[in-house]
Amino acid sequence: MGKSKYSEMKIEKEVENKLQQSGVDFLKSVIANGTSADFYFSTPTSGSVILEVKNWEPTLENINRAKIISNSIRTSANVNQAFVVLPEISSREFVNSGIISIAQISKVLEFSITDPIKIKRPKIQKPNPKYQAFIAMPFTPEFEDTYFNAIDPACNEVQVKSIRIDQVTFEGDIKTEIFNNIFSSDLLIADVSLSNPNVMYEMGFSDGLKKPKIQICVRSEEKMPFDIAHENTIFYDKGRTHALKSPLLTHLSALLNKL
Secondary structure, X not given: OOEOOOOXXXXXXXXXXXXXXXXXXXXXXXXXXXXXXXXXXXXXXXEEEEEEEOOEOOOHHHHHHHHHHHHHHHHHHOOOEEXXXXXXXXXXXXXXXXXXXXXXXXXXXXXXXXXXXXXXXXXXXXXXXOEEEEEEOOOOHHHHHHHHHHHHHHHXXXXXXXXXXXXXXXXXXXXXXXXXXXXXXXXXXXXXXXXXXXXXXXXXXXXXXXXXXXEEEEXXXXXXXXXXXXXXXEEEOOOOHHHHHHHHHHXXXXXXXXX
């Protein structure tokens, strides 16, 4: 995944400046209906809005992934609108696609939802994590719903901060960053669907540290490598990732009681 020349921290600051200049009241780094949000605000016309910041280049792969993420966040947080903010995008990609550039934030503020009666007011919380979970999973578009509709909301509900390496801002070697985050985490949640080599590698390192683990897998991928097939696994169906949240929450709660 190509990252732009801008750091995520710099983009967040520019988004914050744009919102401040607009005069809209906004919240930063909150949980909206159980879903993590970089920015949240609400207006009488645009309804409830979440902005998720990514320092990605506007490649076709990143654009498609951003569309999926914005839709996943909108449905999981149950807000009127959700957008992924990229540093630079084509003028064709805005508002209705769920993707905007920093310069197009004003378009979101000007946008009016069709039925003001249906403005949604999500439950907003400030993160107060007591634990940290490293999330090992495939970083492909078809698994974004798994994270945003199930893993992240389940973690937030029991005060667990979910760490996904593709969402961490860092400088230097990615392998070192992965090791450091697994080392500092209290547990690992691993989606072993597709038997992704990176996921297996991260699981092996975590197992070496004797970290508690929750293993999940798409039901169609039940034939797993023999060395992990014996592990207790939560199976879920593609297209019904929302149904994964409940059993994942049950396993998380049970595991945390033992920590």
